[in-house]
Structure formats: C-alpha cells, structure tokens
Amino acid sequence: MIRSNPSRTALALCALIPALMTACAQDAPPPPAADPGPPAAATDAPAAAPTVTARLGPDSPFAEGAPPPSREPDVIYVPTPERVVDAMLNLARVREGDVLYDLGSGDGRIPIAAAQRFGVRAVGIDINPVRVREANANAEAAGVTDLVTFKEADLFQEDIGDASVVTLYLLQSLNVKLRPKLLAELRPGTRIVSHAFDMADQWTPEATQEVDGTRIYLWTVPER
Numbered sequence: 001m002i003r004s005n006p007s008r009t010a011l012a013l014c015a016l017i018p019a020l021m022t023a024c025a026q027d028a029p030p031p032p033a034a035d036p037g038p039p040a041a042a043t044d045a046p047a048a049a050p051t052v053t054a055r056l057g058p059d060s061p062f063a064e065g066a067p068p069p070s071r072e073p074d075v076i077y078v079p080t081p082e083r084v085v086d087a088m089l090n091l092a093r094v095r096e097g098d099v100l101y102d103l104g105s106g107d108g109r110i111p112i113a114a115a116q117r118f119g120v121r122a123v124g125i126d127i128n129p130v131r132v133r134e135a136n137a138n139a140e141a142a143g144v145t146d147l148v149t150f151k152e153a154d155l156f157q158e159d160i161g162d163a164s165v166v167t168l169y170l171l172q173s174l175n176v177k178l179r180p181k182l183l184a185e186l187r188p189g190t191r192i193v194s195h196a197f198d199m200a201d202q203w204t205p206e207a208t209q210e211v212d213g214t215r216i217y218l219w220t221v222p223e224r
C-alpha cells in the first residue's frame with residue numbers, strides 16, 4: 001500500500017508558496033523565477049500554511065464589516081511557518097535591546113515571536129485592516145501588547161528608522177523597490193532578513209539558510 005508522507009507533502013507545498021505568491025502578482029511579466037516583476041496583487045488569499053496563533057484567521061469574524069485597505073496590497077497574505085519565523089529571528093541574531101519591524105506583518109506572528117522569545121519591542125505594519133485587527137488580537141492573546149504594536153499603513157510610506165532588525169516576506173520586486181528606503185532610513189548595522197525572496201542583483205545577501213524547503217536571506221545595512 002502506498003501512503004503519502006504528510007510532512008513531506010507539507011514541505012513540498014511550502015516550497016511552492018513563493019512561486020504562487022509571485023504568480024498572484026498581477027501584471028507580472030512571463031514567469032522568470034528570478035524577477036517576478038511589478039506586483040499588484042490585491043486579494044486576501046486563504047492562508048497556505050496553518051495559522052499558528054490561529055484563534056483567528058482569514059475566515060475570522062473579525063473580518064466581517066472591516067473596512068477595505070486604503071489601497072490594494074502589493075502582495076497577498078501568506079503566513080510564514082513558525083519554524084521559519086524562528087530561523088529568521090536566529091539569522092538576524094535578535095537580542096535584548098533590538099527593535100524589530102515586520103513590513104507587511106500579516107497576523108503579527110513575527111513581531112509577536114520576537115517579543116515572546118527575546119523580550120524586544122516590535123512593530124508590525126500592514127496595509128490591510130483585517131490583518132491588523134487579527135495581529136492585535138493575537139498580541140493580546142500572547143500577552144505581549146506592552147512590547148508589540150501594529151499599524152495599518154503602507155510600508156513604503158512609514159518611517160522605519162527606529163528599527164534595528166527588519167523582517168520581510170514580500171516579493172523580490174518589492175524587496176528591490178524597498179532597498180533605497182532601507183538604505184536611506186535604517187542605521188548602519190541594522191539587520192534585514194527576508195523569507196523566500198532576495199534582492200536580485202541589487203544587493204547580495206551576506207548569508208542564506210535553507211529551512212523546511214524555503215530559503216531565508218540576511219543583509220546588514222553598511223556604514224555610510
């Protein structure tokens with residue numbers, strides 16, 4: 001009898017998620033794995049991985065009656081699996097005194113994990129008010145509202161100069177678009193970690209790591 005191995009199946013699905021996110025970005029030029037092109041994806045896709053702080057989720061009643069985002073999100077919502085969250089925090093060497101910003105924070109799991117594991121202050125920015133409500137509820141359930149705040153805003157418009165660690169799970173093209181802002185606003189020494197997407201030929205990562213079939217990338221803001 002042939003049995004499928006659930007953990008292998010899950011890993012295979014996780015490995016497909018970046019390609020699906022890229023494919024969901026409208027107006028993308030023909031596929032290339034390397035450059036997904038300008039994204040303009042808008043809708044809330046069902047979460048492809050289980051929501052770990054999952055009292056709430058994409059189908060949450062919190063979504064009912066929520067106002068729509070002020071503009072279309074640049075990328076759909078897909079949560080980072082918890083093991084990848086942990087690896088991102090480790091790769092960024094998060095430590096006491098850090099201030100972590102997650103740009104496009106979804107259900108808030110990265111800022112919440114940073115506060116829980118390291119006791120650091122953390123800020124999440126998401127353009128979708130449903131995600132911000134969900135993240136606030138998750139922070140409350142996790143007992144970290146004294147350390148974590150979530151803001152409904154466009155990540156390209158917010159001042160991020162306070163951060164010493166920045167986490168991203170966007171798209172390669174968004175990372176590249178964000179790069180000038182990162183270099184202009186962040187202090188030298190600030191660590192940036194991205195799940196699944198690099199910065200093309202615009203900025204070579206100083207470290208990469210494979211985690212559960214996906215890859216995470218690390219950059220450090222250089223001295224000016």
Ligand SMILES: C[S@@+](CC[C@H](N)C(=O)[O-])C[C@H]1O[C@@H](n2cnc3c(N)ncnc32)[C@H](O)[C@@H]1O
Nearest residue numbers: 073074075078079080104106126127154155169
């Ligand atoms: C792939 S999800 C990542 C969620 C979370 N960072 C994680 O890793 O679990 C991307 C998130 O970015 C948000 N987003 C998309 N465009 C945005 C923008 N311009 N400003 C702020 N958030 C945005 C989406 O609403 C979505 O929640």
